Amino acid sequence: MKLALIGAGRIGKVHAQAIYSHPDVTLAAVADFHQPAAEALAEQYASRAASVDEIFADNDIDAVLIASSTPTHAEYLERAARAGKAILCEKPIALDLARTRDALQVLSEHPVTCALGFNRRHDPQFSALKKAITEGRIGALETLTIISRDPSPPPAEYVAESGGLFRDMMIHDLDMARWLLDEPIESIFAVGSSIIDPAIGEAGDMDTAMVTLTTASGKLCQISNSRRACYGYDQRIEAFGSLGMLQAQNESDTRLRFTGEAGQVEDKPKWFFLERYAQAYQLEIGDFVAAWKEKRAPLAGAQDGLEALRLADAAERSLREGRKILLDASL
Amino acid sequence: MKLALIGAGRIGKVHAQAIYSHPDVTLAAVADFHQPAAEALAEQYASRAASVDEIFADNDIDAVLIASSTPTHAEYLERAARAGKAILCEKPIALDLARTRDALQVLSEHPVTCALGFNRRHDPQFSALKKAITEGRIGALETLTIISRDPSPPPAEYVAESGGLFRDMMIHDLDMARWLLDEPIESIFAVGSSIIDPAIGEAGDMDTAMVTLTTASGKLCQISNSRRACYGYDQRIEAFGSLGMLQAQNESDTRLRFTGEAGQVEDKPKWFFLERYAQAYQLEIGDFVAAWKEKRAPLAGAQDGLEALRLADAAERSLREGRKILLDASL
């Protein structure tokens, strides 16, 4: 697969490394709004810099990985679909439902392999959790508890443009909930606070939030988010069912244990998503390439982005109205 | 302290053993609706059987431990208060708020040491958690996650008279939440399902529930309950704050680890409350005796019973109305 990378920022670099390590993918070109960034990254991985227009016009390019800034995602996705290129798009497609639906409409008219960057679905531990549930290890799944905390809050100016905690941060957890519950979400309820950084509250957002989901068959799910965990990236999932419980735990650099006067001490969790999900990014590329080759759906697709966004929107409405929001499955 | 025990059933026996082991307490008498039960227990611990009337009339008796059936609690509590005896009463005082308030009224007119059997406050691990929070180990507390699961569901006929999951089971977790959050609860939201045993649903109750609490300052709390965890009694609390996280974990019989072809295996959690909270029952007696001697309030009192019941009632209303219920702090 000849793959062009659009976006040479932090996440673009992660993808470039993952592409480079994959034996079946060639990094055909790198584009970035900031040309020198594209050039530097291209040079590092024996590729070339190119403009976005050049990439979409190049018939030799099989696929694009969209890792540019959020407001450009939907347009690039549509252009890629029209150009018949396979797409791996960083989430979100867009911050509003209408724009996302438009993009999905284009995709339905120009069907190409389209994967969405819900990286956590590719994390080995969460994959193993999903597999164990599917195989019936815990019998019938009854409840789900998702803890997800970032190491430090974003600057207030970022918050303003991020779409808010539900769309920017919890959307990953909402996707995990959908993926693991594996049946229609019936209702959502949300509470939130701004107790870490008042500036976040002043910007109209929150830094701490909890959401409760229910499904059609009566499964219950709790999500807990915080923008700041001083000990690092806290990413855990607990699935409980009729035959037992599965707990995906945090990863740390080593399993070295020190025992001294202060107690037994082990490493704190890995610092942030680049560390925790390093392997997930590689597996994501692998799934994308395999889906393209095998003409099958990737593990996470554009529709999953739309569904997670619907949940995030409903969470915000619940927060505002102080009540449970029923989700119309027919939407 | 000369202490009379009212109720010689399962929980009465636990208390008898704890009383017997306490160097400063004498088991002065045992009463039970079923006279032979009182006699058997009295004999085992070198005490004597007596009627409830005899106990309340006996000026030699300093205190009563009310471990009889729930519907009798309020009446015995009031009689004990009027007789000037110190009281350790199993929770709940009553299943409805009005009856509970009446009993508290009697207590306010006849002030005696009155402890309520919220056994978990005495669990060494939860005590250590509370102490660590109070000492600032995690800085400002921001969120609380309480997981509480019984090993197996009660028979449906019990469910009918239990007051329902919120009043019968979650009330312990609501008390823990109040105790650890340590500030007024502002709102409560609840969802519930009957997915374990349909008979429980038909009896008008549920077997799986989740509740979300918020406090005046913006702290958030989640509680997750299940009536059946096949692996035993699942009792965990996670407190998260600005400087870190505290996790109270399950206890098990041993820490023996087996590693074989199937993985690394450790004991499952202790089976139920008698096993998990064995030590808590002893410490509860200790606190009660100390409070009586030192003329101070015990760790949990009648007012705590009232407050937890108010939360349980509000949870039920939230469930019914599908919305967040605001709690009037002035109530």
Added chain:
Amino acid sequence: MKLALIGAGRIGKVHAQAIYSHPDVTLAAVADFHQPAAEALAEQYASRAASVDEIFADNDIDAVLIASSTPTHAEYLERAARAGKAILCEKPIALDLARTRDALQVLSEHPVTCALGFNRRHDPQFSALKKAITEGRIGALETLTIISRDPSPPPAEYVAESGGLFRDMMIHDLDMARWLLDEPIESIFAVGSSIIDPAIGEAGDMDTAMVTLTTASGKLCQISNSRRACYGYDQRIEAFGSLGMLQAQNESDTRLRFTGEAGQVEDKPKWFFLERYAQAYQLEIGDFVAAWKEKRAPLAGAQDGLEALRLADAAERSLREGRKILLDASL
């Protein structure tokens, strides 16, 4: 069982509490070289002080628990045997083999129930380990690793009279090795150092030691001892076999985990034998009483004391001679 306690020191007090809590045992009398100590302890547990002579002469007394100073053990054991009383004797019977053999001779002429205080055999975790091995959980046992560390070294003056590390401290581990290996020890090899406290070396002893045992069938065992672990009492055993591994781990006060900037921190191990083996002391009394009633051998008897002492003596000889000592099974 009417049981008299000889010795009201630290370990005597532990036994008094265990006796008091046992429903089938009455603490008939307490003796101590220091009369006020006996009186204080007797009063605390509703018993009476008596002289050793009175105890041996009292036909009402069924059993004695010998918890006096080591040099008196053998004599009291013989007197008790001659008086037909059941015996629970703190280890060691004596610090030399000849004296120990004499005592065993008296026991063989006056057969009474005689238990030796190898408390670790009663520890729930080690019991579970033993049971799992016996039940074949790890198939054929092949190697054993015993780690045993005290929290702090004894004063040098104690060391001089203790019989040395092998007889005073490692003797417990040698007994555990015998018990778990469950077949004749064929050879022993020892090394030792005085690297914690030079005064211990000057007193002719060591503070750090390692021993290797082999059995007739080719099982191998390592023991590692240290007189000072700053984090507390370190008592672990690892049994490895054809079908897996069993690891008995340290116990701690709680399982509370703190996660902060410095990592994930749990309680250190319990401080010393009184804390770690509190439950073992109770179970030891229970086994003693049951053995007496059922006229069966207790879990650890006088012969076990002799065998462990033989190993300790051989370890010392190995250390001196720098070679493996073969143990004559016919001795």
Added chain:
Amino acid sequence: MKLALIGAGRIGKVHAQAIYSHPDVTLAAVADFHQPAAEALAEQYASRAASVDEIFADNDIDAVLIASSTPTHAEYLERAARAGKAILCEKPIALDLARTRDALQVLSEHPVTCALGFNRRHDPQFSALKKAITEGRIGALETLTIISRDPSPPPAEYVAESGGLFRDMMIHDLDMARWLLDEPIESIFAVGSSIIDPAIGEAGDMDTAMVTLTTASGKLCQISNSRRACYGYDQRIEAFGSLGMLQAQNESDTRLRFTGEAGQVEDKPKWFFLERYAQAYQLEIGDFVAAWKEKRAPLAGAQDGLEALRLADAAERSLREGRKILLDASL
């Protein structure tokens, strides 16, 4: 660095992947006794097959990685040194001391960067352990316990040519002991058994062994080896000192925990060295390249191979003679 790989077998493939992933190294050529193996591996990593003679004659090649069969190591190492090429040589240089000393003599006459493949020194967890000891985390190191078990025994025919357990398997642990103790080993004592596979015993080797080391200052060290752990590769080190203990624990694929009726179950350890030390092989290449660039000694060198072999030889002699062997530091 232009690096040629000699040996395209199992371990050669691991190195090829590590070389390929390193940004500063080019895989210049691949040689193998079996030409098609060299060609296949060369093609996979965009390199070319070559003969050993061509490699040593090629002035463009900076370095060789010797991963051919053990009997060829010493000769290739000498040829590489004479050709002025940097060397990363799989352990051992040779199975006997005399041949090893000859090779070191050639190295001393032709000084080139020469690293020896003691892969464990590069394992992140053992590196962190070493670093913590060096930084004084546990104060003065006093004892070391090394557990090292393979998942399954080699075929008896391999055993015959392997040099025996001490030279083939325990040599890694002897190197770890030297590295961590960081002072002259004064004595060694060994015991061994053939209790897993009688064929191994008949071939004159053993499958289970324990070794005790002492150092000049009185530090003590135990090593326990088994050729078969049914649960996988068991690689643990415990370092104990005046201020605490450090434990390097096994790695597993995930940290997913299942709790069910049978207990709490986590993944077993990774299966074997390719899985456990995958990262170590990459870091080994990194250290080799950095040492070559910076003209510094690599983390493990030829002299370390000699020293570990001396210990393995002494262990064998101890086993034969049933006594502690003193090591002459001046050798």
